[in-house]
Amino acid sequence: MINLVKLLIFSLILTPSISFMSGVPALRLDDFLTGILLAFLLFNRFRMNKRIVFLCLFFVLLPLSIFSGLSSDFNASYGDLIQFYRYAKFIVIYIFLVYVFSRFTGHEIFCVLKFFMSCGLGLAIIVIFQYFDIFGLNKLYVHLIAPTQYHTLVGGYPFPRAVGMIGNPNEVGFIFVIISIISLYSLWKYDFRKVFLYIPLFFVGMVMTLSRSSFIAFIAAVFIFIVCFLFFSSPIKSLGVFILFSLFSSFFICLSQESYIYEKVAWRYESGMDIMSNSSMGARFNNWQENLDLARSSPIIGVGPLRRMEMEHAADNEWLLLWRSYGIVGVFLIILFFTSGVFSRRPHPDKALLYSIVVSSFLYMIPATIFHSLVLFPLVIFVFAILDRRKDMSFISQSIDRRGT
Numbered sequence: 001m002i003n004l005v006k007l008l009i010f011s012l013i014l015t016p017s018i019s020f021m022s023g024v025p026a027l028r029l030d031d032f033l034t035g036i037l038l039a040f041l042l043f044n045r046f047r048m049n050k051r052i053v054f055l056c057l058f059f060v061l062l063p064l065s066i067f068s069g070l071s072s073d074f075n076a077s078y079g080d081l082i083q084f085y086r087y088a089k090f091i092v093i094y095i096f097l098v099y100v101f102s103r104f105t106g107h108e109i110f111c112v113l114k115f116f117m118s119c120g121l122g123l124a125i126i127v128i129f130q131y132f133d134i135f136g137l138n139k140l141y142v143h144l145i146a147p148t149q150y151h152t153l154v155g156g157y158p159f160p161r162a163v164g165m166i167g168n169p170n171e172v173g174f175i176f177v178i179i180s181i182i183s184l185y186s187l188w189k190y191d192f193r194k195v196f197l198y199i200p201l202f203f204v205g206m207v208m209t210l211s212r213s214s215f216i217a218f219i220a221a222v223f224i225f226i227v228c229f230l231f232f233s234s235p236i237k238s239l240g241v242f243i244l245f246s247l248f249s250s251f252f253i254c255l256s257q258e259s260y261i262y263e264k265v266a267w268r269y270e271s272g273m274d275i276m277s278n279s280s281m282g283a284r285f286n287n288w289q290e291n292l293d294l295a296r297s298s299p300i301i302g303v304g305p306l307r308r309m310e311m312e313h314a315a316d317n318e319w320l321l322l323w324r325s326y327g328i329v330g331v332f333l334i335i336l337f338f339t340s341g342v343f344s345r346r347p348h349p350d351k352a353l354l355y356s357i358v359v360s361s362f363l364y365m366i367p368a369t370i371f372h373s374l375v376l377f378p379l380v381i382f383v384f385a386i387l388d389r390r391k392d393m394s395f396i397s398q399s400i401d402r403r404g405t
Helices: 002-014 029-041 050-071 078-101 106-132 138-145 147-152 169-190 195-207 212-232 235-256 259-273 279-297 318-339 348-364 376-387
Strands: none
Touching: 002 029, 002 078, 002 106, 002 376, 029 078, 050 078, 050 318, 078 376, 106 169, 106 195, 138 147, 169 195, 169 212, 169 348, 169 376, 195 212, 195 235, 212 235, 212 348, 279 318, 318 348, 348 376
16 A cells, blocks of 8 residues: 555646546546546545534535525536546545555654655755756756746746656645645654755745745745644754754845846745735735635635636636635535634644644745645645644544444
8 A cells, every 4th residue: 555655646646637538638647646646535434523524514515506696697617617627536535545645654654754755855856956947857848837827937037947757846846845834743753864955955946936936935944843843842942943944045135146147037036025016926915806805705615616708817816716716615514624623732843743734834825725736735635634643533444344243
């Protein structure tokens, strides 16, 4: 089972989406793996937990929101029903991961986390090659995985944004945030000190995506871990982490003052700090108005995904997108999914892991999306599955043959 978990992680982080024909949703390797995981789970029985319930409720909420949109004369489409597959994929992955993690030894969990970080190193290498277009490789494949970003990664474009194998620089940036969170957790839980070498590379990879939302999420996640380290970890380990990130922050600030670094990277993050005068954020605020009007038309259960509806502006804010699509009920369900178990008793490393993934995700979801991403949300689910592997929530393995006896 551990190899199946590793294959799932590899497919989410390092494989692209494949489009077989126009008009048909692109497929990913993890889509095929989901079918295998479902077949595996059919031979086992499991206990429900709160996160599963919150996700399952979207199966009820989706048709209600679509009907609400139709009653308001908004255009629904068969494409809206694809969301059922999205929810099923999330639920199957979550159940499978909690199932196997509940049976893994501590050593096996650590092996999975190390593989997760190894995939992060592979992603960082890909991102560095893309950013500098080493050997001119970008022209060979980037147009296949990220057509809209292709022109920024070839021909000496002044502000390239690395896209990894996902095709979306913001999503790749947040993948590095998740991997960094996993790395800090491994340092605390398993005393994995190679993290001190890994995290600077993950940070560089994230910076090369020029994703300001990921940068803010990274700072928030690391800050939470440092605070938890200082209060709950051993003094030596706490001091080491504090010194590392102090030196790292000072180095980054000094480096950003260099004219080349500033012109290539730092200017974007500096401009993002001034939200009111930043043109990108200002445009987002203006673009939200159209979606706000739709959300207000059915604030309780929303008006459905409206995937085929022609809209002047996209809803970059996922909280707004959730409100528009599923109403206050949908927003509430997502908040409950993320915060389930926040106040329960846990080991200190698990608390730091939970708080950091919740806060960083909530911040990232202001200008970008997680729940509507077929890559990011399964990776977030991976983190929650680690936290929910406690024995009182573990699954009961029982073959089909034994069910009939």
